[in-house]
Amino acid sequence: MPSVSRAALAIAGKDIAIEWRTKTAIISGLVFAILVLAILYFSRDPTEVSDLAIAPGTLWVTFTFAAMLGLNRAFLLERERRAMDGLLLTPAPRSAIFWGKFLGNLMFVGTIEAVSLPLFVLFYNVPLWDKLPQLILVIAMATIAFVAVGTLLSAMVVRTRHAELMLPLLLLPFLVPPLVGGVQLTASLLNNRPLSEVWGWLKLIGAFDIAFVTVAALLFEVILDE
């Protein structure tokens, strides 16, 4: 029987290889991200709303909805030709399926974020470079939370008739705390406010990371059990 880590890496590698070939989710996610950044930029009146006022919310709306396209795709892959049954028939630990999907989703969302962030800087002309490490830390922490719960929920809804519709409906309420935290922390960084002002948000996102990853990993096997 393979170890959890080895099986998880095999599953994540397989998902990445399939996405690399088909490019279905990544292209949709990137096109969506560029459209949101552009539309929100041109929809405001620059004499009344500054770039910095709208930038944090725009960034997180872009990340969240672009990422959702990938989260939906993760388990739809396993529905075609019932490949999930093939996974369940192997002796690989079932938790490895969660960790493999989680890693694959992190890679997908990370790619969307890595491409969107420079575009965001270009569109909104935000003074970002000296705060880049802190911003990356905030993005990474919020991303871990929503990818963990997104992976769990996409496994739950994949067998429903309207999986693509169900995932956002179920996922968005869970995302409110880490996303609000992400917006607050990003706004603080962009406006050069001291981190101590928003230290509580950082701790909250950290707590959500631990809670979401732990609960998702534990519940995943229950969800797989039919």
Added chain:
Amino acid sequence: MTSAPASTPPADLVLSARDISRRFGYRRVLNTVSLELYRGQVLLLVGANGAGKTTLLRVLAGLLRPSQGTVTRSAAVGLVAHDAMLYDALSAYENLAFFQRLHGGKDPARIRALLDQVGLADRADDRVGTFSRGMVQRVAIARALLAEPTLLLLDEPLTGLDERTTRIVLDVLTGLRDAGTAMMVVSHQPTDFLGVATHIARISKGGLAVPEPFTTASTTAPLTYDGA
């Protein structure tokens, strides 16, 4: 229950199901089914649509939990189902390599040998999404054989296959039987399995009749029985 020959030692028992029932909501699909399968036995399972054949196979494979009863498998199980359980975007070789890793192995030679066995050595690097139904089915059989199972469950393995592909699949199954692999095959065409199957059992309304030796006469008997 498939009765083992008197000389068969209990160690040859690869599958034992005791009083298994399965419900979906209020609908009972399997009704106290019991059976045993020994090494080298090939049980052909026949029955009308909706009789419970596929559900029984999924329960025996461990993909569905029985509502009642127990299933004991003494060996690795391979399953060839209606759906191929493969990824269209990966090649035949990549699909098998992926599932082999999940079985804890990494043996390219074994994958090549399996693809050769099912007659797809020359298409190993082509994507499964470009394959015909028969070729996909052959890759699915190779996937089921990856872990060298001593119990192989097959659900309509010949559906949609042309004559040549049918012959290839039947030759593979015959070879496996002779090597001692126990098999349970669901089919609507018993005649296809003359020379391969050793026993036949009919399932009706979730109830399984006592398996009997498979002979030419078995192929003309009705697919259903009244004992459910």
